[in-house]
Amino acid sequence: MKPFKRGLLVAASVLLGSTQASAADRPFNPSIFGTRAVVACDPVEKSCGMAVISFPSGVSGLVPYGRSDVAVATMALPSVDDAQAVIARIDSGTAPQEAIDTVLASDPYAPIRQLAAVKLHPDGSVTVGQRSGSENSEHTCSIKGDTFVVQANNMSTPDMCRAMADGFRQARGSLPQRLYASLKAGARVGGDRNGERSGVIRVWNSTIETAFYTHVLAEAVVHGSTRALQELGVELNRYQGTLADVFPADRVTLDADTARDVKRVLRKLGYYHGRMDGSWSDAAEQALYDFAWNNLFFLKPTVVENGTRKIDGVLVHFLRDADLGAFVRATPSAD
Template structure:
């Protein structure tokens, strides 16, 4: 009883999902970097996720899905979407999935859902995904938001999740988890998911505009005042970026989990600088 989208851009693979169901992110999304993504929903059988991902290593999405479902006696009440890392997608919507149930398969994605307000939910998701510019994560969020605005799950709202994997794209390059966030119970879960994503993006994703930087020399006084107010800098506000200022700035960045946003030159990312000033003015 869910609407979701599985997609790949040839590098990233991911799933975005929302539902009138608690903690939908614990049931629907499955993915493996370099392999593909799966959404298991409608009286979901989450075991199918890992089975299909294993089969995708050597089979097409259609072959993998059909082979997995052949062992499921309840396949007519299941809905499963699959995409491989090349962007080839396939969906099974069982004949007994509750109305309205359906899916749209496009270039690099598949949108699917059941107990929807109507086909307009899937149509809105497909259009948003196809027209949104940016990375896969941006396109998935746009699709989920569009489906929600078009009526989504006709029973209401409760939870949402977003999972995007990229080879080596995780924290400090030590995992494949590019984005993995969930809203388990909320009156407006898609909007809350977007809010959490903005925090994740600011803190963990390294995709700033290269031109969005400020010179430490130009903002030294403002940074010193902010760090002094926050208790990280104990010197005088001199307007000179010295070793004490650098140490205080790095201490604050680590405290705020921005360690992967520290540059080794004489610049600060604009996103981090503005966040620091927001703390000063907060």
């Protein structure tokens, strides 16, 4: 064990002040805090957020801090004080990198901290900052992009950050969907050395219609699951598909297979009674309208772009993985 970490455990033991400490009072094990994250802002969508996956449950309350113009991820040894101090300094006009460096300069645990911050400015520009402590776990890495930061620690491969950064840059769709794509890209090369059991995706926006209800544009949380990454995607589509309006970038072609999948769900819920082929009719469109009216915050009709009919891809994925018992079914006609 490295000297700093050994000293941290000794200090924690001393602070307990009892030789008969219960299990709940024992010092933590720093090696469980392996985590990977992508933190980003989108100047077009006017959103900021992050996607995080880790081993220990509770990551949703440990790592993400922010709002629609700033996002901060505190990792390795998470610190709410450091996260709030970084945001306060950014709000005072300090650049994200300087804010992180200043906060960690007075933090005795800085060698085992990992912090990232991304700031969206009123003029649409984005600035970023990142720092990983000198005594972070094996395969700690970070990459700063124009509008994002990828950082990771305690990984099974040193190539994690490159894979996640490439995945984010190459992804298409709304910011929440691109953040999730980055996590999936990382999973193709490795992951947390302890396994990945807990995750969170959280994106803030205060400018679009959902801001009337909440500034949390998208959220997904998973704890204690061996399928954390897959479940995170399902939960993201459930939240974004229900609450968020359609982002044009998320629309996909309504091909025959997609039409059948959507109609199959609408039929099971009693909204659609027509042919179950790959075509899309006025009856199918009406069924989609009625379903959305009863279950979603926004109507999500299909649209025709350059002669091609398209549908919200988030909604399609949401319906494919749906718990049909959670939906309001069609009211039987009085006829």
